Amino acid sequence: MENKYLLWTVAGSIAFIPAFMWMHFLFKKSEEKKSTLVVMFILGIMTVIPLLLVQYSWKFFPQLNVGQIEQKIQNVYLGATVMYLIFAMMEEVFKQWLLRFADKKWLLVKSVNDSIKLSIVAALGFSFAENVYPYFVSLLQSGDIKSLIGAYFFRCLFTSAAHIFFSGIFGYYYGMSKFTSDYRDSEKSQGKKLYITRFICKIFQIPQDQAYREQKIFQGLAIAMGLHAIYNTFLSFNKIIPALIIVLIGFSYLMILLRRSSGTLDLVTDISTKTTSQIGEKEKDTVIELIGQYMNEKKYKDVIGICARLLEKDPENSLAKLMKAKAEDEMKGVDLYHETTEIVGTRKEVEDKSTFENLIAQKNKKLPENFQNSPEYQKFLEQEKKKKDQAETFKLDAGSGGPLI
Amino acid sequence: MTDAHITIEDIASTDAQKHVKLVAISGQLDESNIDEKSQEIYTLINQNPQGLFLIFDFEKLEYMNSKAIGYLTDWYGKVTEGGGKIGIAKAKQNITDILQVVGLTQLISLYANIDEAKFAVLGG
Numbered sequence A: 001m002e003n004k005y006l007l008w009t010v011a012g013s014i015a016f017i018p019a020f021m022w023m024h025f026l027f028k029k030s031e032e033k034k035s036t037l038v039v040m041f042i043l044g045i046m047t048v049i050p051l052l053l054v055q056y057s058w059k060f061f062p063q064l065n066v067g068q069i070e071q072k073i074q075n076v077y078l079g080a081t082v083m084y085l086i087f088a089m090m091e092e093v094f095k096q097w098l099l100r101f102a103d104k105k106w107l108l109v110k111s112v113n114d115s116i117k118l119s120i121v122a123a124l125g126f127s128f129a130e131n132v133y134p135y136f137v138s139l140l141q142s143g144d145i146k147s148l149i150g151a152y153f154f155r156c157l158f159t160s161a162a163h164i165f166f167s168g169i170f171g172y173y174y175g176m177s178k179f180t181s182d183y184r185d186s187e188k189s190q191g192k193k194l195y196i197t198r199f200i201c202k203i204f205q206i207p208q209d210q211a212y213r214e215q216k217i218f219q220g221l222a223i224a225m226g227l228h229a230i231y232n233t234f235l236s237f238n239k240i241i242p243a244l245i246i247v248l249i250g251f252s253y254l255m256i257l258l259r260r261s262s263g264t265l266d267l268v269t270d271i272s273t274k275t276t277s278q279i280g281e282k283e284k285d286t287v288i289e290l291i292g293q294y295m296n297e298k299k300y301k302d303v304i305g306i307c308a309r310l311l312e313k314d315p316e317n318s319l320a321k322l323m324k325a326k327a328e329d330e331m332k333g334v335d336l337y338h339e340t341t342e343i344v345g346t347r348k349e350v351e352d353k354s355t356f357e358n359l360i361a362q363k364n365k366k367l368p369e370n371f372q373n374s375p376e377y378q379k380f381l382e383q384e385k386k387k388k389d390q391a392e393t394f395k396l397d398a399g400s401g402g403p404l405i
Numbered sequence B: 001m002t003d004a005h006i007t008i009e010d011i012a013s014t015d016a017q018k019h020v021k022l023v024a025i026s027g028q029l030d031e032s033n034i035d036e037k038s039q040e041i042y043t044l045i046n047q048n049p050q051g052l053f054l055i056f057d058f059e060k061l062e063y064m065n066s067k068a069i070g071y072l073t074d075w076y077g078k079v080t081e082g083g084g085k086i087g088i089a090k091a092k093q094n095i096t097d098i099l100q101v102v103g104l105t106q107l108i109s110l111y112a113n114i115d116e117a118k119f120a121v122l123g124g
Helices: A004-027 A034-046 A048-057 A066-072 A076-106 A112-142 A145-178 A180-189 A195-204 A208-236 A240-259 A281-296 A300-313 A318-332 A336-344 A356-362 A375-400 B034-047 B066-081 B093-102 B114-123
Strands: B004-011 B019-029 B052-057 B061-064 B085-089 B109-111
Touching: A004 A034, A004 A112, A004 A145, A034 A048, A034 A076, A034 A112, A048 A076, A048 A112, A066 A076, A076 A112, A076 A145, A076 A208, A112 A145, A112 A240, A145 A180, A145 A208, A145 A240, A180 A208, A180 A281, A180 A318, A195 A208, A208 A240, A240 A336, A281 A300, A281 A318, A281 B061, A281 B066, A281 B093, A300 A318, A300 A356, A300 B093, A356 B066, A375 B114, B004 B034, B019 B034, B019 B114, B034 B052, B034 B066, B052 B066, B052 B114, B061 B066, B061 B093, B066 B085, B066 B093, B085 B114, B109 B114
Parallel strands: B019 B052, B019 B061, B052 B085, B085 B109
Antiparallel strands: B004 B019
16 A cells, blocks of 8 residues: 555554444443543543654664663563563553543543543553554555454454453552542451551651552552563463463453442542531441441441441441442452353352341341330339339338347 | 440349349440450350340440440340340430441330330330
């Protein structure tokens, strides 16, 4: 193909089809605004610009060229791993920066799932741009149709799914970092010691909220970069099966995360409409502590019941909302293990060890309401009074019956 | 250790099979004392495995932590298993709030005074 405009148009068009299909598949039932998705997609495309600039800068600073660094490492596997780790780091860093930038500017993330979805859209934009250039443009230029078809399907299906997974994982952690107080408190209530957060707190002399937030962002970035590097390294050594396994498991895990009720919770608090709590702070802490304890003990029904009652007294309590949603997710078995067993046809029932529910069921006899007005209760009171009077009389008799000396 | 006191008093009952106790708890039940204090109630339950009727007087109880709630639930289970009953009287508003939210009021009824609790637990 000699006409450059035609070449880029064809490459762009064929790369857009899978991007559109992925978007349709992932967001057809989503409540995200279409305009937001489009903006994030375009911004995702633009994240290749800094990457291209970095690569362009190697012309002037060849000592920074990742390819040269690789060549200096004797071990071929180690060299390739380092190179792909650096590439993965750069890609993930720019993609995560985009999500953080967009959220800071437009406050887009209102739930963990929002964060995952926007991160995925940005990844699709990036993947689209990467598919166009260098892959499809060079393959179209070469005229090797067989390689183009092979690369097209592989990149559109698996590489896109891989990008979705890596960025989605980061989005998940970014979402947790955004709602730091709720997620940190839920972990705390479940008895987690948060050693890393406390360590970061001490080292950088920052508040615990900030330490937890930074920890989650770094954790998400590290996992995304690590998995991306492993995926790239496998592919570079033509180990397609393990690379596909990573993508398959990771993508399935991400889809499960997106289905969790806790992820869809809108955790943004509107201070102007906040209602006052009808329960004291100390009492609330006691209840939250118990909820965490029951979550650990797999008493999910009890957790759901307690959270529902707490929300009646304190409707804005986002921690109670989060814990309730988490318990509901556990009850439904929305996790990799239960979902996999369902696919295989050996789904295991979720174990629930709730005590209150069982005890309530056992409770057989109940007093009628307003028994205080019943004749039985009045009779009982009279008998009690008589008993007391008798006891008093006995005391007086005993006192007067003693020696009078 | 935070201050908490438990006093146990026998209540006369016309039915010899019923062991009725008035358990008054005062102070604060928290992490520092709950394990130790709970043993007094467990001893009482162990001494009267059948037909134990407990009336808790919470008039002077200022605070109870999540562990205390756990113990209260466990006592309820043990006492009812032996054919007994539990009632709570004169609980302060903050204690009532905790018990309601946790769901314990669905199992153990709260009463305004000891007489109501006695009637409900013994005769109701």
